Amino acid sequence: MLLLHGFGEFWWSWRHQLTALADAGYRAVAVDLRGYGDTDKPPRGYDGWTLAGDTNGLIRALGHTSATLIGHSDGGLVCWATATLHPRVVDRIVVVASPHPRALRHRALRDRAQRSQFLVPFLRNQLPRLGERQVTRDDAAFIADYFAHRASASWRGTEDYARTVALNRSAMLIPNVAHCSLEYRRWAYRSQFRPDGWRFMELMDQRLHLPVLALRGRDDPYILSDAMADGHRWAAHQTYRQIEGGGHFVHQEQPEAVTEAILEFLRSEPEATTDVAVRKTRRIRPERSSWYSPARFAARIRRSRRAPVGR
Template sequence: MSEAPDPSSVRLPGDWEHLDVRANGVRFHAVEPAGVPAGDRPLVLLLHGFGEFWWSWRHQLTALTEAGFRAVAVDLRGYGDTDKPPRGYDGWTLAGDTNGLVRALGHTSATLIGHSDGGLVCWATATLHPRVVDRIVVVASPHPRALRRRALRDRAQREQFLNLFLRNQIPRVGERQVTRDDAAFIADYFAQRSSSSWRSGPDYAQTVELNRSAMLIPYVAHCSLEYRRWAFRSQFRPDGLRFMELMDQRLHLPVLALRGRDDPYILSDAIADGRRWAAHQTYRQIEGSGHFVHQEQPAAVTEAILEFLRTEPEATNDVATEKARRIRPARTSWYSPARFVARIRRSRRAPDGR
């Protein structure tokens, strides 16, 4: 590509309309099917993952709308045609973004659906802003505490997950790696984590081309890496310690966790461990798909989502719910940066990764 694409290049033509929504001090680019009045339709907010933009939810946008929901997909902070501020890629602010988006779209609550990093935003919003979240669907996105636990204890999960995080911690080096050769990194990222059946079709080629172009939009590479830099570096800082303490509470809203059975990046145990923090988690694996299951097997994923949305939530004792949602007092004795580093070193020496 001779020059960097304009942010408006992600405003792709189709049977949808593009919106500018202001929330939490940021202008967000949002997309919803055209010609469908919001009315009293329940809001479903779709949040994409690393290296993508709103386009990853193209299949679910239409299907959810036809099923009677108001489906809105957004470019997350720092992506696509959304503003790209230099700060705000921490769990607190990202949860605040989603909370603000729900209200800015004219709703008091919503179902959140997120893939990868977008799923982590779903977990954070449901914990920090429970009043605006009806239920969540997380795709290839374990609970943050479950993911950290598995990255420390499970060698297979650590090798898939932690290495990429570490390579991108050095400023500018990560950006150059991601954008080199017209964002060839994105092509490799999709090829290594998707199923062979999807890679052989025209939808895959178009998806990779669009995501490579979106990554070359000025500042997107830096902003997208800031998500992962905060996730790692915060483990050694008081703000990360406090965030993880707040996440250590059990949600009592319905949770659907989806994973492609052949996903080599996020392993099954990390997803299943989420039950410890979600009292009503349903876990399903989709056959014939990898990390991008919502694009590889869109019909199966949409069917699972609609079945979940149409199921009445289990009755929960209000007192128990409020008690579980209450912020726990700070605990400082169980965790410290030194102990975190020591556990990584011990796990690397142990033959079974424990």
């Protein structure tokens, strides 16, 4: 199973679940998302299409044909996208504080409470360079504020919390990480006004028929309950649970409860078969750059064959 972290974090955020899942007999791998940690820092590729392709390729690179995906925040959105765009490689998904993309957009536009918590801070990072300076100023003090405003009070006073904030501040100061992490948010917002975003959201508007576990800390001020619960409209087999005493980082705040919920889900839900996934989801071709397509390439070959040979 593949574990994907959220905004402002890195693979270490899954430290508690990694050991517990391994002890339960599962092969668990936590990775840095594109642009974070020790990964490459390409200037582009932070769209839903590419991130889902990254996950698909990573599963196969690890020697598997399919996997269970577990994601928090931005990592959860990658889980939703991969399950929709590459259904053959996803057995089931677990999303933590990460609503279905269409549910999140709907609630951000229609629900005043969700809009004030999510959209306002989300928009602050849209301006180039200004967002990067804000995130990295004073040794990435932004990350300390980010955690403080979204974590539960019970976790904020612990040594584990202090260590978590310190490590994530250091990780954000790795060259180009601030820019790459903000590019996720910039694409998510700007694509809503472009054809690629319309196409992505159109494809996400199909019903998944694989098991889904949606988890949320009951005290999460950032992602509200209705947005998480709305996922059942796009996931026929979604189970939604709220964890007591947890905020936005519930998998770190209440690790035992989250791990137990995941293990219970894994034991109770059989893996989706390839036949079901393919039958219920139409084939989707990845977006390609406008200058290249197989049809255009074939047309050029035909024209070259018809061209007269010079004497």
